[in-house]
Amino acid sequence: MIASMLLLTGCATPKLSNADKLIKRHPKGFADAVRASTESAEFVRDTLKTLADVEAMVEKGD
Amino acid sequence: MNATGTRGELLVAEKLIKLGFHVSIPLDETQFDLICTLKEKSHRIQVKCTGGIEKAKRPNSNPRYNFNLSRGNSRKISYTHADCDFIICLAMDSSRYWIIPVEEIDIKILKIPANGSSKYCKYEYRWDLIS
Numbered sequence: 001m002i003a004s005m006l007l008l009t010g011c012a013t014p015k016l017s018n019a020d021k022l023i024k025r026h027p028k029g030f031a032d033a034v035r036a037s038t039e040s041a042e043f044v045r046d047t048l049k050t051l052a053d054v055e056a057m058v059e060k061g062d
Numbered sequence: 063m064n065a066t067g068t069r070g071e072l073l074v075a076e077k078l079i080k081l082g083f084h085v086s087i088p089l090d091e092t093q094f095d096l097i098c099t100l101k102e103k104s105h106r107i108q109v110k111c112t113g114g115i116e117k118a119k120r121p122n123s124n125p126r127y128n129f130n131l132s133r134g135n136s137r138k139i140s141y142t143h144a145d146c147d148f149i150i151c152l153a154m155d156s157s158r159y160w161i162i163p164v165e166e167i168d169i170k171i172l173k174i175p176a177n178g179s180s181k182y183c184k185y186e187y188r189w190d191l192i193s
Binding site: 017019020023024027030031034035038041042044045048049052053056 | 065068069071072073075076079080084085086087088089
């Protein structure tokens with residue numbers, strides 16, 4: 001199942017999951033940032049997406 | 063994605079992580095927002111959210127939560143299993159979640175009465191469906 005998802009998404013970063021490590025490490029910080037404003041929520045989303053992109057590059061060995 | 067959608071997606075990710083799921087964000091443009099994994103079982107999640115209850119237009123009708131369950135701008139298309147496995151609907155004003163298998167959805171606008179019954183009420187807080 002995961003393999004088919006990887007094909008669908010390019011890569012879903014199943015090995016290096018630093019995004020949810022960060023969220024687990026800073027639960028209140030994450031919750032506050034998501035709820036504080038539209039801009040802070042957009043920033044968090046963009047940061048997580050960027051992190052996922054970088055993780056994918058690392059996994060591919062780029 | 064609009065601001066409400068972004069916030070809803072992150073709130074669902076936060077909730078899933080609190081429940082012990084591993085959450086991934088797809089890299090490319092996809093029809094799903096998140097992938098959640100628990101015990102090597104993964105599901106593609108599309109998040110839909112609403113800011114709060116809408117008052118009913120007709121008298122004696124229940125106020126309700128409305129969720130737009132279609133995609134596309136000009137031509138509205140329903141989600142299918144080709145797009146995602148589950149749609150998680152979030153009412154942000156009350157932190158209520160409905161976890162609905164995509165194959166159970168045959169409508170484009172989901173209306174859930176705040177204090178009433180509907181076909182979809184049984185999916186509230188059904189995190190076990192994705193466990």
